[in-house]
Amino acid sequence: MGTHGAQSKNIRIKDLYAITLLIVMIVQVVVVNAVFVCVGLGLLGLSDEALTIFAGCSMPHICGLVYCVIQSVFRAK
Secondary structure, three states, rough: HHHHHHHHHEEEEEEHHHHHHHHHHHHHHHHHHHHHHHHHHHOOOOOOHHHHHHHHOOOOOOHHHHHHHHHHHHHHH
């Protein structure tokens, strides 16, 4: 019975490690994409092409979504 308890504890630690690793990977991907899009927009200087791209809200990146919301607000005014 003692060994069974130790085994289940090990499995729980492995699960926790796997979940933490998955979260870290997702966060890294999101951050890298957001930084890449923001830097790209900064380099473009929000030119007409950038405005056209983001007007359609086609990019699923955080920066794109935020920009799309800002665009929609300005369009509403």
